[in-house]
Amino acid sequence: MKLSIIISVHNLQEYIGQCLDSVVDIGMSEKDYEIIVVNDGSTDQSWEILGEYKSKFAQIKSYSQENSGVGSARNLGISMARGTYLWIVDGDDMVIPDKVVNAVNIAIMN
Secondary structure: OOOEEEEEEEEOOOOOHHHHHHHHHHOOOOOHHHEEEEEEEOOOHHHHHHHHHHHHHOOEEEEOOOOOOOOHHHHHHHHOOOEEEEEEEEEEOOOHHHHHHHHHHHHHHO
């Protein structure tokens, strides 16, 4: 597996759908990347929204922990990652797909 995308989420129900939309189809084969989402104790609908995406996209894996902060959530995601490369994203961010693929290709070449 080439890439693990780590996403931390805490009470981001308004944004997590857009974030996941931007990473589920980054122009790589599904076998070449995984999306690891760590719910950091959300009390809104973030976890439920994540469940909907997880049921549609096999490359999404999700974990939940009590609220411990973004660093802790990222560290949990990193410990679960299987990719050669990591891309860390906040749950209210969106990525530009070709930028991710270009970065991975440059890393592989160098």
